[in-house]
Amino acid sequence: MFKPSQRDNEIRSGTSSSQRPRKKTILHLRLKEHRYLPIEQVLDACELKMAPGEIVSLIGPSGCGKTTLVKIAAGLISPSDGSVERNTDSGAVLFQDHRLLPWKRLYDNMAFGLKAAKLTRQEQFERVSVAAKAMGFSQADLKKFPAELSGGMKQRAAIARAMVTEPDLLFLDEPFSALDVGRRREMYRALLTEIESRACTVLMVTHDIFEALSLSDRVLVMAPDPGRVIKEVTIKMPLHLRTRQLAHELEAELLSDDMIADLFRMKNWEKVL
Ligand SMILES: Nc1ncnc2c1ncn2[C@@H]1O[C@H](COP(=O)(O)OP(=O)(O)OP(=O)(O)O)[C@@H](O)[C@H]1O
Numbered sequence: 132m133f134k135p136s137q138r139d140n141e142i143r144s145g146t147s148s149s150q151r152p153r154k155k156t157i158l159h160l161r162l163k164e165h166r167y168l169p170i171e172q173v174l175d176a177c178e179l180k181m182a183p184g185e186i187v188s189l190i191g192p193s194g195c196g197k198t199t200l201v202k203i204a205a206g207l208i209s210p211s212d213g214s215v216e217r218n219t220d221s222g223a224v225l226f227q228d229h230r231l232l233p234w235k236r237l238y239d240n241m242a243f244g245l246k247a248a249k250l251t252r253q254e255q256f257e258r259v260s261v262a263a264k265a266m267g268f269s270q271a272d273l274k275k276f277p278a279e280l281s282g283g284m285k286q287r288a289a290i291a292r293a294m295v296t297e298p299d300l301l302f303l304d305e306p307f308s309a310l311d312v313g314r315r316r317e318m319y320r321a322l323l324t325e326i327e328s329r330a331c332t333v334l335m336v337t338h339d340i341f342e343a344l345s346l347s348d349r350v351l352v353m354a355p356d357p358g359r360v361i362k363e364v365t366i367k368m369p370l371h372l373r374t375r376q377l378a379h380e381l382e383a384e385l386l387s388d389d390m391i392a393d394l395f396r397m398k399n400w401e402k403v404l
Contacts (some may be wrong), residue, residue: 134365135308136207142330145216148378150384151254154245155182155183155218155266156180156181156216156218157182157183157217157218157219157258157299157300157332158179158181158182158204158215158216158217158218158300158332158334159178159179159180159181159215159216160177160178160179160180160181160200160203160204160214160215161178161213161214161215162170162174162176162177162178162200162208162210162212163176163205163212163213164176164210164211164212164213164357165196165199165203165210165211165212165294166209166211167199172357173196173199173358173388174199174200174203174210174357175357175358176359177200177359177360177376179204179334179351180201181332181334182332183299183330183332184326184330184331184332184345184346185332185333185348185349186326186333186335186338186348186349186370187333187334187335187347187348187349187350187351188336188342188343188347188349188350188351189201189334189335189336189337189351189353190336190337190338190339190340190343190350190351190352190353191352191353191354191355191394192354192355192394192395192396193338194355194393195354195355195358196353196355196358197304197336197353197358198304198336198382199358200353200358201224201302201303201304201336202344203215204334205222205224205300205302205325205334206222206278206304206386207224209258217300219299219300221296221297221298221299221300222298222299222300222301222302223244223293223294223296223298223300223301223302224293224302224304225289225293225301225302225303225304225306226304226305226306227248227306227309228307228355229277229285229286229288229289230289231277231285231288231289231292232277233276233277233278234276235276235277236273236274236275236276236386237268237272237273237274237275237277237288238259238263238273238274239296240277240288240292241259241262241263241273241288241291241292241295242255242258242259242295243292244292244295244296245258245259245295245296246291247269250402251272255348256295258295259273259295260290261295262291262292262294262295263291264293265291265321265324266287266288266290266291266294266318266321266323267287267314268284268287268288268291272284275333282309283309283310283311283314285309286306286307286308286309286310287310287318290306290318290321290322294321294322294325297329298329298331299329299332300331300333300334301326301331301334302330302333302334302335303333303334303336304335304336305320305336305337305338306318306335307337307342308338315342317346319345319346323346323370327370335347337403340379340382340385340386340395341379341382344364344378344381344382345373345378346370348365348366349363349364349365349366350363350364350366350385351363352364352385352391352394354394361390361391361394362388362391364367364381364385364386366381
């Protein structure tokens with residue numbers, strides 16, 4: 132069974148990215164197992180504790196249960212055996228598919244959660260304007276319907292829609308997958324600014340080891356059959372001091388472990404093919 136106290140690797144020393152105070156636990160997941168159907172066990176025992184302001188990434192091969200773990204943490208599905216404590220009511224979930232309402236213009240899609248939260252029109256306008264700017268949308272874009280947006284724009288819109296609600300807990304399932312390299316970087320920056328300014332806590336799924344090591348305080352590596360955490364990497368270098376070179380070094384160090392390289396089918400990964 133995996134426990135945070137069993138951290139087997141701290142690959143960088145230095146000051147934590149998050150010198151934000153971490154006094155209490157905002158999320159505590161204790162899982163004995165999860166099965167969608169009685170026969171197949173999808174997740175094995177796992178415990179995850181997150182402090183306010185912490186960014187944790189889940190990486191692992193397709194089908195190892197990353198999305199399932201995030202859905203359980205976010206309360207979208209109940210674990211078949213286990214419990215989740217969330218010490219806040221303010222959370223947002225962002226999936227690969229944008230889930231924008233096709234009959235609403237971009238502005239109204241972004242303001243949707245704010246209307247539900249009964250913010251005034253002026254407050255809605257201010258929040259949407261800030262998020263729209265951060266996500267690179269023009270005034271003209273805000274009048275468009277989702278069908279008139281590109282795949283990347285839809286993804287940015289979904290990120291903006293989650294950000295405007297200013298959640299304490301943000302669950303991200305591959306939010307950047309449809310974005311080009313430059314946009315990804317911009318999104319990272321916008322997201323990190325948001326996270327830093329409000330000590331938002333993030334649990335994120337990504338297929339991209341480099342992305343995980345660039346953005347997270349901790350990276351949990353999952354293996355399949357049944358899904359379980361087999362390695363935890365704590366990165367203490369502050370986010371704003373991280374470089375591509377550092378992330379590449381961390382990636383190389385992680386993949387120098389044959390078990391991890393096998394998991395990602397990345398043996399001899401230094402070679403292009
Ligand atoms: N609603 C469901 N009902 C039954 N089985 C499911 C359901 N959702 C997922 N599974 C199964 O649970 C396992 C884990 O799926 P999950 O989507 O959590 O993995 P993942 O690591 O996020 O995959 P990917 O990286 O491909 O998105 C898979 O075997 C999948 O078929």
